[in-house]
Each structure stands twice: as C-alpha cells, then as structure tokens.
Amino acid sequence: MTLDPLDPAGVDDLLTADEKAVRESVRRLGAARIAPYIADWYEAGEVPDIRVLAKSLGELGVLGMHLAGYGCAGMSATEYGIACLELEALDSGIRSLVSVQGSLAMYAIHRWGSEEQRRCWLPPMAAGDAIGCFGLTEPDAGSDPASMRTRARRDGGDWILDGRKMWITNASVADVAVVWAHAEDGIRGFVVPAGTPGFTATEIKRKMSLRASVTGELILDSVRLPAGAVLPGAHGLRGPLSCLNEARYGIVWGAMGAARSAYEAALRYAGEREQFGRPIGAFQLTQSKLSDMALRYTTGVLLALHLGRRKDAGVLRPEQVSLGKLNNVGAALEICRSARTVLGANGISLEYPVIRHMNNLESVLTYEGTAEMHTLVVGQALTGHAAFR
Numbered sequence: 456m457t458l459d460p461l462d463p464a465g466v467d468d469l470l471t472a473d474e475k476a477v478r479e480s481v482r483r484l485g486a487a488r489i490a491p492y493i494a495d496w497y498e499a500g501e502v503p504d505i506r507v508l509a510k511s512l513g514e515l516g517v518l519g520m521h522l523a524g525y526g527c528a529g530m531s532a533t534e535y536g537i538a539c540l541e542l543e544a545l546d547s548g549i550r551s552l553v554s555v556q557g558s559l560a561m562y563a564i565h566r567w568g569s570e571e572q573r574r575c576w577l578p579p580m581a582a583g584d585a586i587g588c589f590g591l592t593e594p595d596a597g598s599d600p601a602s603m604r605t606r607a608r609r610d611g612g613d614w615i616l617d618g619r620k621m622w623i624t625n626a627s628v629a630d631v632a633v634v635w636a637h638a639e640d641g642i643r644g645f646v647v648p649a650g651t652p653g654f655t656a657t658e659i660k661r662k663m664s665l666r667a668s669v670t671g672e673l674i675l676d677s678v679r680l681p682a683g684a685v686l687p688g689a690h691g692l693r694g695p696l697s698c699l700n701e702a703r704y705g706i707v708w709g710a711m712g713a714a715r716s717a718y719e720a721a722l723r724y725a726g727e728r729e730q731f732g733r734p735i736g737a738f739q740l741t742q743s744k745l746s747d748m749a750l751r752y753t754t755g756v757l758l759a760l761h762l763g764r765r766k767d768a769g770v771l772r773p774e775q776v777s778l779g780k781l782n783n784v785g786a787a788l789e790i791c792r793s794a795r796t797v798l799g800a801n802g803i804s805l806e807y808p809v810i811r812h813m814n815n816l817e818s819v820l821t822y823e824g825t826a827e828m829h830t831l832v833v834g835q836a837l838t839g840h841a842a843f844r
C-alpha cells in the first residue's frame with residue numbers, strides 16, 4: 456500500500472464512515488460552488504451573492520450543525536470540526552461565515568436564549584435564510600472584553616442600547632446581531648434584528664486578510680428593544696466566552712484546512728517545477744520543508760481529532776481548546792510561510808492559494824482570542840498564576 460502524502464500517518468483510519476461522508480459532502484459543495492471563484496472574491500474583497508451562498512451552506516446542513524433541534528443538523532463535534540477543516544481548505548473567510556453563524560450567533564441563542572428566541576431565529580439561521588453576527592469587540596475593548604463601553608439600560612419594560620462594536624464578521628449582511636453590553640447587573644446579551652431603529656452596520660474596507668469575508672462596525676444609537684430581546688440565561692462574561700470557546704474549537708480544525716491546501720500546493724509545485732535540471736522536490740532543502748509541513752499538518756489534525764473526541768465525550772476543557780488553537784493556527788501559518796517559499800515568485804500570486812491562506816491566517820491568529828491570550832490561558836492552567844494584568 457502506498458503512502459498518501461496528504462495523510463502520511465494514516466489518520467483517516469480513525470474516522471468513522473459518517474465523518475468521512477460529512478467530509479465528502481462539504482468537499483463536493485466546495486468544489487462546485489466556491490473553489491472556482493474564491494481567488495476572485497478574495498481579490499475583489501467581496502463575496503457576491505453571499506445570501507445565495509449562505510442558503511447553499513444551509514442546505515448542506517453546516518450552519519449550526521452541532522446544535523440539536525430547531526432545524527439544526529444535530530451532528531457531532533467531530534463532524535462539525537471536519538466540516539470546518541474542509542471549509543477552511545477553501546478559504547478562512549468561508550469557514551468564518553459558518554463559524555460566526557453557527558458557533559457564535561446561533562450557539563448564543565441556542566444555549567442562552569428564550570424558547571421564543573430559539574423558535575424565531577434558529578430555523579431560518581440553520582437554513583441560511585437569516586444571517587447572524589456576534590458583537591463583542593469594540594474599538595477600545597478587544598482582548599479585555601470586560602472593559603466594553605456599550606451600555607444597556609432599562610426604560611420601563613424596554614431596553615435601550617448605546618455603543619459601538621468593531622471588527623464584526625458578517626456585520627453589514629446580518630439579519631440579526633447578538634450584541635453584548637454592560638447592564639446594571641453585569642454583561643448581558645441581546646438579540647437585535649438588523650432593521651431596529653438606531654442600529655447601523657457599515658463594512659470595514661481595505662483589509663489585506665479575510666478579504667472573502669464581510670467585516671464591519673455596528674453602531675447602536677439609543678436602540679430600543681423589547682424586554683424579550685435579552686438572552687435570559689447569560690449573565691456576565693461567561694455568556695460570550697462560552698460562545699467563543701465553541702468557535703475556537705472550530706478553528707482548531709479549520710486552521711488545518713488552510714494548512715493542507717498550502718501544503719498540497721507546495722507538494723505539487725515541488726514535483727513540477729524544475730531548476731538545475733531537476734524537480735525542486737528532489738533537493739534536500741525542499742524535502743526538509745515538505746517533511747516539516749507534513750509533520751506539522753499531521754500532528755495538528757491528530758490534536759484536533761483528539762479534542763473533537765473529548766468534546767463529543769463532554770470532557771473538553773476551555774484550556775485544551777486554547778492549546779489547540781495556539782498550536783494549530785501557529786503551525787498552519789508556518790506551513791503557509793514555508794509553502795510560499797517553495798513556490799518562489801509564484802508563491803505571492805493569487806493564482807495559487809498559498810498567500811491567500813497565509814494572509815487569512817493572520818486574522819485567525821488574532822480573532823477568537825489572540826495567540827498571546829491563549830498562551831496566557833495555557834500558562835495560567837500550568838502554573839496557577841494569572842498573568843493577564
């Protein structure tokens with residue numbers, strides 16, 4: 456039996472038939488609907504017909520796919536992770552669309568929302584008929600969300616929200632925003648329909664990363680919401696942090712998708728490109744790079760799979776998700792940078808996926824908790840000392 460260069464350790468043997476079926480179905484949709492166009496979307500800095508794309512992803516069943524009921528697919532955490540890997544092999548922006556929808560906005564409503572909120576929002580969001588966003592970060596509050604300035608106050612039975620949210624994925628295309636704000640009794644979450652007076656969303660332009668993803672700013676100017684808009688179960692930072700933990704788990708897998716795509720491109724290029732009369736893959740230095748990529752990719756996938764099995768068993772700790780995000784995003788970036796050198800000048804061209812993945816991963820390194828924050832989370836877990844301030 457020959458060795459599969461894209462799975463040199465034979466990790467495939469550890470996947471169930473259902474998990475492989477999820478992988479195949481995401482690959483099929485990606486090959487037909489995304490792969491042929493993604494470089495153009497990235498170059499243009501927009502995803503045309505994002506609603507049609509969201510609908511296709513909904514039909515595929517990947518929006519909120521690890522949630523149960525309310526039109527969600529109710530699949531395992533491992534199956535969700537595998538879908539994230541395949542989506543991010545296309546582009547981190549596509550995986551971000553799915554992560555923000557399922558792990559942030561839908562998860563917040565599913566876990567912390569009222570029955571009415573769940574019934575109203577989850578079925579159309581699972582189907583891709585409604586797009587969601589998740590507003591936690593502000594211009595002056597990123598790694599330290601407790602310092603947020605957005606305020607929620609009571610006015611009779613209503614709530615009034617004032618503030619700004621920055622760097623919000625899906626902001627200007629969202630039908631609904633889950634917005635976090637300081638209320639009298641601490642941080643609370645609110646379900647804000649996009650048409651609510653005083654709520655505006657504008658797109659952030661000139662990004663050099665995640666260009667095939669919509670990122671924007673939310674402005675809340677005396678936004679009046681009914682009493683039923685608050686997420687009743689979420690009190691304090693635990694609410695948003697629980698959602699972030701879900702999305703980070705998807706990134707542990709997703710980053711390996713970007714890594715695989717870059718590694719695959721480098722491997723193929725090394726076999727085709729000739730210099731000094733030989734394929735560059737015949738040189739020891741190139742082989743060293745490719746072996747290192749294979750090693751990092753394989754260990755990253757194994758770690759993701761292990762954490763997925765722990766999540767399915769209900770024993771995954773947030774610190775372990777930090778460990779996974781820290782390792783796998785860093786490894787994916789290293790793989791992309793090394794693959795970029797294998798492609799020489801072609802490595803900087805959008806004709807190949809490598810630099811697109813590399814630029815995207817700079818965002819992935821920062822969002823859902825920066826590499827520094829996850830280092831501190833792991834450091835605290837190891838030593839018992841918090842070093843955040």
Ligand code: FAD
Nearest residue numbers: 589590591592597598622623624665818822823825827843
């Ligand atoms: P800061 O918190 O200002 O950090 C700047 C630097 O200082 C970082 O290197 C950081 O690690 C370091 N630093 C900060 N504190 C410490 C410390 N105590 N010790 C050591 N180093 C420290 N947010 C949302 O709410 N919803 C979204 O949908 C969303 N989507 C995003 C999409 C994109 C493309 C990007 C780029 C960001 C998105 N974000 C989103 C925001 C993201 O989560 C924040 O950018 C991230 O949390 C970091 O915050 P910051 O950018 O304000 O950086």
